[in-house]
Amino acid sequence: MSNSLTVLTPAETAACCAPLSAEPLTMAQAEQVVPLLKALADPVRLRLMSLVASRAGGEACVCDLNEAFDLSQPTISHHMKVLHEAGLLDRDKRGVWVYYRVRPQALASLAALIGCAPQ
Amino acid sequence: MSNSLTVLTPAETAACCAPLSAEPLTMAQAEQVVPLLKALADPVRLRLMSLVASRAGGEACVCDLNEAFDLSQPTISHHMKVLHEAGLLDRDKRGVWVYYRVRPQALASLAALIGCAPQ
DNA sequence: ACAAGACATCGGCTTCTGTCAATATAGATG
DNA sequence: CATCTATATTGACAGAAGCCGATGTCTTGT
Numbered sequence: 066m067s068n069s070l071t072v073l074t075p076a077e078t079a080a081c082c083a084p085l086s087a088e089p090l091t092m093a094q095a096e097q098v099v100p101l102l103k104a105l106a107d108p109v110r111l112r113l114m115s116l117v118a119s120r121a122g123g124e125a126c127v128c129d130l131n132e133a134f135d136l137s138q139p140t141i142s143h144h145m146k147v148l149h150e151a152g153l154l155d156r157d158k159r160g161v162w163v164y165y166r167v168r169p170q171a172l173a174s175l176a177a178l179i180g181c182a183p184q
Numbered sequence: 185m186s187n188s189l190t191v192l193t194p195a196e197t198a199a200c201c202a203p204l205s206a207e208p209l210t211m212a213q214a215e216q217v218v219p220l221l222k223a224l225a226d227p228v229r230l231r232l233m234s235l236v237a238s239r240a241g242g243e244a245c246v247c248d249l250n251e252a253f254d255l256s257q258p259t260i261s262h263h264m265k266v267l268h269e270a271g272l273l274d275r276d277k278r279g280v281w282v283y284y285r286v287r288p289q290a291l292a293s294l295a296a297l298i299g300c301a302p303q
Numbered sequence: 304a305c306a307a308g309a310c311a312t313c314g315g316c317t318t319c320t321g322t323c324a325a326t327a328t329a330g331a332t333g
Numbered sequence: 334c335a336t337c338t339a340t341a342t343t344g345a346c347a348g349a350a351g352c353c354g355a356t357g358t359c360t361t362g363t
Contacts, residue, residue, distance in 0.1 A: 106221035172299035180291035
């Protein structure tokens, strides 16, 4: 792991921007945030997020997630990787099983950007 | 609460789901919401949204938006169409010019889904 | 050590998406 | 009507993304 400036995940950079309606984003800011939205902009991944997030304890085992879809195991693994690399999910390997856990801060900062305005 | 699949835009259907962390989405629900996220999951479109949203008066003319990008006019027009059809922008033609305006309700319901938790 | 199970990675295929050039449409103006 | 200007539509193409089967990597149990 390097110490360069590019270490932050999209989720960590999302908090850097004012809400959409406050001031226009620069192209650089937009490109920082977009990976987060791209990660959520797939029905399988969005549902995976909700399956993990709504789980009691806030975490879910991949073995359970596989059964919720009519997709191959590599495909689910691929989607979980995308969510993890975007910074939306934390990964925790315990024995043979892998548990994923949502990062509430990532979702919160994204929601704030989109427009969680108190009005 | 769940509507039929008639004429609602993605923005209108987004309000039908509990927050991600409340209960797992069905595949049908996920597919209803995803067009909204897909519409935002492009750096040009996300920036277009912020340019319109942060405009005084809440609306922007396409002629102004074109100048903010190093892209062809048809490309910008295409992106505006995507945002409009997702239900994120309202379209208003006045004379030769076309003005777009954000639909705050669309952004708000999406933010609520993602996780605008009061904590 | 070996086998089995859980998950990840790889290589390919197909479908989707962003972009542009060319063209169309529609309103304003002379 | 003819023309100019603002925006939309069409068609084509390159690159990205989702999917699967095959294979690799750990870890556990025998």
